[in-house]
Amino acid sequence: xxxxxxxxxxxxxxxxxxxxxxxxxxxxxxxxxxxxxxxxxxxxxxxxxxxxxxxxxxxxxxxxxxxxxxxxxxxxxxxxxxxxxxxxxxxxxxxxxxxxxxxxxxxxxxxxxxxxxxxxxxxxxxxxxxxxxxxxxxxxxxxxxxxxxxxxxxxxxxxxxxxxxxxxxxxxxxxxxxxxxxxxxxxxxxxxxxxxxxxxxxxxxxxxxxxxxxxxxxxxxxxxxxxxxxxxxxxxxxxxxxxxxxxxxxxxxxxxxxxxxxxxxxxxxxxxxxxxxxxxxxxxxxxxxxxxxxxxxxxxxxxxxxxxxxxxxxxxxxxxxxxxxxxxxxxxxxxxxxxxxxxxxxxxxxxxxxxxxxxxxxxxxxxxxxxxxxxxxxxxxxxxxxxxxxxxxxxxxxxxxxxxxxxxxxxxxxxxxxxxxxxxxxxxxxxxxxxxxxxxxxxxxxxxxxxxxxxxxxxxxxxxxxxxxxxxxxxxxxxxxxxxxxxxxxxxxxxxxxxxxxxxxxxxxxxxxxxxxxxxxxxxxxxxxxxxxxxxxxxxxxxxxxxxxxxxxxxxxxxxx
Amino acid sequence: xxxxxxxxxxxxxxxxxxxxxxxxxxxxxxxxxxxxxxxxxxxxxxxxxxxxxxxxxxxxxxxxxxxxxxxxxxxxxxxxxxxxxxxxxxxxxxxxxxxxxxxxxxxxxxxxxxxxxxxxxxxxxxxxxxxxxxxxxxxxxxxxxxxxxxxxxxxxxxxxxxxxxxxxxxxxxxxxxxxxxxxxxxxxxxxxxxxxxxxxxxxxxxxxxxxxxxxxxxxxxxxxxxxxxxxxxxxxxxxxxxxxxxxxxxxxxxxxxxxxxxxxxxxxxxxxxxxxxxxxxxxxxxxxxxxxxxxxxxxxxxxxxxxxxxxxxxxxxxxxxxxx
Numbered sequence: 020x021x022x023x024x025x026x027x028x029x030x031x032x033x034x035x036x037x038x039x040x041x042x043x044x045x046x047x048x049x050x051x052x053x054x055x056x057x058x059x060x061x062x063x064x065x066x067x068x069x070x071x072x073x074x075x076x077x078x079x080x081x082x083x084x085x086x087x088x089x090x091x092x093x094x095x096x097x098x099x100x101x102x103x104x105x106x107x108x109x110x111x112x113x114x115x116x117x118x119x120x121x122x123x124x125x126x127x128x129x130x131x132x133x134x135x136x137x138x139x140x141x142x143x144x145x146x147x148x149x150x151x152x153x154x155x156x157x158x159x160x161x162x163x164x165x166x167x168x169x170x171x172x173x174x175x176x177x178x179x180x181x182x183x184x185x186x187x188x189x190x191x192x193x194x195x196x197x198x199x200x201x202x203x204x205x206x207x208x209x210x211x212x213x214x215x216x217x218x219x220x221x222x223x224x225x226x227x228x229x230x231x232x233x234x235x236x237x238x239x240x241x242x243x244x245x246x247x248x249x250x251x252x253x254x255x256x257x258x259x260x261x262x263x264x265x266x267x268x269x270x271x272x273x274x275x276x277x278x279x280x281x282x283x284x285x286x287x288x289x290x291x292x293x294x295x296x297x298x299x300x301x302x303x304x305x306x307x308x309x310x311x312x313x314x315x316x317x318x319x320x321x322x323x324x325x326x327x328x329x330x331x332x333x334x335x336x337x338x339x340x341x342x343x344x345x346x347x348x349x350x351x352x353x354x355x356x357x358x359x360x361x362x363x364x365x366x367x368x369x370x371x372x373x374x375x376x377x378x379x380x381x382x383x384x385x386x387x388x389x390x391x392x393x394x395x396x397x398x399x400x401x402x403x404x405x406x407x408x409x410x411x412x413x414x415x416x417x418x419x420x421x422x423x424x425x426x427x428x429x430x431x432x433x434x435x436x437x438x439x440x441x442x443x444x445x446x447x448x449x450x451x452x453x454x455x456x457x458x459x460x461x462x463x464x465x466x467x468x469x470x471x472x473x474x475x476x477x478x479x480x481x482x483x484x485x486x487x488x489x490x491x492x493x494x495x496x497x498x499x500x501x502x503x504x505x506x507x508x509x510x511x512x513x514x515x516x517x518x519x520x521x522x523x524x525x526x527x528x529x530x531x532x533x534x535x536x537x538x539x540x541x542x543x544x545x546x547x548x549x550x551x552x553x554x555x556x557x558x559x560x561x562x563x564x565x566x567x568x569x570x571x572x573x574x575x576x577x578x579x580x
Numbered sequence: 581x582x583x584x585x586x587x588x589x590x591x592x593x594x595x596x597x598x599x600x601x602x603x604x605x606x607x608x609x610x611x612x613x614x615x616x617x618x619x620x621x622x623x624x625x626x627x628x629x630x631x632x633x634x635x636x637x638x639x640x641x642x643x644x645x646x647x648x649x650x651x652x653x654x655x656x657x658x659x660x661x662x663x664x665x666x667x668x669x670x671x672x673x674x675x676x677x678x679x680x681x682x683x684x685x686x687x688x689x690x691x692x693x694x695x696x697x698x699x700x701x702x703x704x705x706x707x708x709x710x711x712x713x714x715x716x717x718x719x720x721x722x723x724x725x726x727x728x729x730x731x732x733x734x735x736x737x738x739x740x741x742x743x744x745x746x747x748x749x750x751x752x753x754x755x756x757x758x759x760x761x762x763x764x765x766x767x768x769x770x771x772x773x774x775x776x777x778x779x780x781x782x783x784x785x786x787x788x789x790x791x792x793x794x795x796x797x798x799x800x801x802x803x804x805x806x807x808x809x810x811x812x813x814x815x816x817x818x819x820x821x822x823x824x825x826x827x828x829x830x831x832x833x834x835x836x837x838x839x840x841x842x843x844x845x846x847x848x849x850x851x852x853x854x855x856x857x858x859x860x861x862x863x864x865x866x867x868x869x870x871x872x873x874x875x876x877x878x879x880x881x882x883x884x885x886x887x888x889x890x891x892x893x894x895x896x897x898x899x900x901x902x903x904x
Contacts, residue, residue: 094793097710119798126796133794138787141806142886143813149791152805156796190885206795 037110038067039214039246040091040129045104047083047090060086060099062270068214068246073237075249075257077293078267079495080466084250085134087267088218091248092131093121109213127157130207130245132217136199136224140191147187150174150205157210171209178205179235196358197228204235214246215239222252225357225522226566233260233568252495255299255525255569258282266290282575296500298525299569300576304548305504305529307511314349317381318484318516319369319402321345324378326364326540338364339375340540344518346484346533351510351517353531353548355524355563361540363488366520370404370486371395382484400430403477407489409469413461419472420457423447426479446475449512450505467498471505478509486518491526503529524567528552536560588877592870599866600656601649603859608652609645661860666852671860674845682841685833686826689761693769693822700769701776701811705784705803717777724770728829732763732836748837760837764829768822775815783811813884819876820869827865 045064051057060083068074078084089095091106093116105114108128113121125131133139141149150171162170175183178201191199200220207215217236221229237260240247251257257264264281266274266289273287285291294300326339339361346352354362367373369380371387380387382401390398406412413422423443424433433439444454450471461469470490477485487506491499507530509515519530527534527548534551536544536559544557555561633642639662640648655662661671697720704716739759740748747756783789784807792802827842834843842861849857881888 092794094790097708122793122796122798124796125794131791131794133787133790135787139791141788141792141810143810143884144806152792152797153795156801192886203791206791210796 037107038069039072039109040216040248041065041067041105041107041110042087042091043105043107045087045090045106046102047086047095047099048102049099059102060270061090063104064267064270064272065104066265066272066275068248070213070246071240071244072263073240073247073249073261074263074265075251075261076265076267077251077254077257079252079293079497081269082267083270084267085218088131088216088248088250091216092125092129093118122156126153126207126210126212127159128210128212128214130210130212130215132200132203132207132215132220134219134222136196136203139203140199142191144190145187146189146191146194146202147171150187150202150209153206153209171205174205174209175202177208177239178202179231180205195228196224197232200224200228200232201235204232204239208239212245214248216248216250218250219252220249221256226524226568227357227562229256229568230566236260253568254293254297254496255567255572258571259568266293278571282571292497294572296497297569297572298496298499298523298529299567299572301529303528304531305507307508309508309511311349311511312514314514314516316348317345318348318383319346319518320381321365321369322379324365324368324375324380326361326368326373326375337540339368341378342537342540342542343378344533344535344542344545346516346518348483348516349510349514350532351506351519351530352533352535353519353521353527354535354537355521355527356537357522357563359539360537362520362522362537364540365537366404366486366488366518369518370402371398372404399426399482400480401482402484402486403480403482405470405473405477405485405487405490408493409466409473410461410493412473413469415461418458418460419447419452419464422461422472423475423479426476430480432480442479443475446478447472449478449509450475465498466494467501470494470498470502474502474505474509478513481513483514484516484518486520488520489522490519492521492523499526506530524552524563525569536563584881585878588874592874595870596863596867600653600859600863603862604649604652607855607859608648656863661863662856664849664854664857666849666854666857671856674857675842675860675864678841678845681839682830682834682843684757685760685764685830685839685841688757689764689768689829690822690826692761692765693772696765696769697773697776697815698812700773701780702803702808704777705780705807706799720770720773720777722770723766724774726767728763728767728832729836731766732759732833735759735763736836756837756839760833760839763836764826764833767829768825771818771821771825772815775818776811779811779814780807783807809883813880816876816880816883820873823869823872 043065045061046059047061048059049057062083064083064087066074066076076084076087086095086099089099090101093106093113095101101114105112107113108124113124140146147168151167154167154170154174158167171187172183175186180186180198180201186194186202191202194202203220215236220236221232224232233256236247236249239245249257249261254264258278258281261278263275263277265272266281266287268287268289274281274285274290276286281290282294285294320343322343324339324342325337328336328338342361342365344352344354344365354365356362364373368375368388371390374388378388382398385398387395387398417425420440420443423446424439427433427439427442433442440457443457447453447456452468452471452475456464456468456472461472464472473490474485490506491502494502503526506517510517517530519527521527531548534544534546534548535542536551536557538559544551544555544560551560552564555564636642640651643651652662659672663670664674667674700716700719704713707713707716736748736759739745746759747753748759784803789802789806792806797805830841830843831847832843833839834841835847842864845857846861848854849861
């Protein structure tokens, strides 16, 4: 039995009025296993998406937004089950439908765009075949292979892809992230669904690509009149794109309303916090609590750095091409750029983890690129590194005390347990953690706490310079805001200088004194933050800035000020 | 592509050469007097001196070591490993004589093992019953843990001595190969099944499977159309390990079931210190190893387009400029 048959049983008028997707008081629980307790991931959520409506569902990690999506699609993992509530598509309750029956509405009634384009296409199948499958699995009446092909081409073009003949023969690894996401959109469109659910469809993409994909989704809604449910962690994106915004926190829907209503008059305290934390809602740099420790001079200078990587079997990649920068003592110099811009290579060379082919780096008046092992070790006292991922940069078996004390012991800076404990506590205090955290292991800490531990470890040797490589990129916005605040305060208190590498221009605004924009290993533009961000000279910088989501949020903030 | 091919073939040749050289050093150089090893230890003292010299000369032991080595290597390169010290037969012929029966046993039990491993992995993926999946996932570990001779003896006890369905030894008639096949297949299937169960589960939970669900595919379509092929790829890489298991298992199986074959030949050659034969077998096994791994290396790129790409035109990073 297909959904069309089911539909005929109902009055046409009622069906027209029924929302495309409606969830009523949905409760999804995860079964506990072994020592792990079960928990309620979605707790009584009701929502609806009307035809032609663009609804954004916003939530941080652990809010249950992904579970909600899986529930709506009937794709919950084995450990989860729907305890209560109902899921209805166009008024047809599908909550208790079997797997096979559900497979008939997936694709043909509800399309899905997954989160990570990198893993969401079958690596061993050609693009053409994968799109044709989406056409074939959802066809309403039997068609020929040629018609399947044609429909697949149409879907790819609909998703904004060109030269589809060539694309048909390609494998996923031959495409860029943005192209893969478009293929996934084509797959979602191939079944001509009436509603599309997109789970963080652009989180893994560069801002300029993100912008084009979101533009496209909006266009589809307008052109084809399909409903869109966009799930995102980014309030800026949600407010820019949606008609209606829903906010989820710990499995519950805490806020829902039109974009204007949410912007002007957020009802729930959590929404206000999210709005507050969003980078776009801050006009300028964060100000430290205390006075800035006066320091001057140049903390670090890099000149004409170049780095090439030879490829196996000939050819080479230019990762850095004559890049340089100057870090004034006591300030933050942000390096921004999209993937492949060479910013991580630059950060690694500045930190002494890599050597350039040509060029020089001076830290506190000393040239560092030619240093031998012993001298490089001494450099670590001056300059420390904070990594992107707080989940993998801490040894999972070590306690917080041992992690933070490691550099102290490695350099023999403290004698005796008591002295070590005292110094570790001092460091934890600096990052707003306390003695209660000493004996915990990383798995017992939240993402933000872990990054605090990583920062405490970096500060242990009293360095003058910190190189932070995407140090807040993996964190939720509200946590991100706290860590940025911490970094600004620490800088003022200790007179630290930061090299802050990020792809997120919104964050740059909050922390940078100077900004360097990179593309393809070259420096596109460099200068004081106000100048680069407010009056960019280079066209590429302008493109980057325009692509940053959160326009509505920013204009709201300006209006208020 | 050519470079890749040359690299892999070169590596295979190196393995065979290394096996030859190591066995040469172990068997011909290290023993105080290799001539001693050519005779039965019990009769060693009764052998007249001129006979020893004659034998030594016929094996070339009177030459300097390096000359002996080059001489043997030269002959080995054209497939001449000398004659068996025990039977006087040509080594290559001796191996060739028992090869068909061993090949039958090896290929047969390998096929059986693969079928069993896929069966277990597929069943564990398809089933929605938790207890059944747990049970299926425990099977491979169990099959690795039981020694081959135990399996052989148990099978013999049950099916030959108790039920009398199959002959207990020898290699006469098609029925006689059933029990050895099963005995050898069980331990060989273990590692393959272990790997497959895990990679089936991994692939079944991967992102593109979610995409397939969202396309409207059914469970069976997903398993056949997406998971099966991608999950099987890793199994190819343990072909080398599997082959090692086959050889080790064959020695025991052929002994337990008293079948002629490479396994038995090896066991005899070692127990009678038949040095030329031992060397011939070692080099033969090494060559088979090298050929199998070479075949895997060459077949893999045909099955996995990602690998194919890295061979044809190496790409370190995806260029981002080519966005649509």
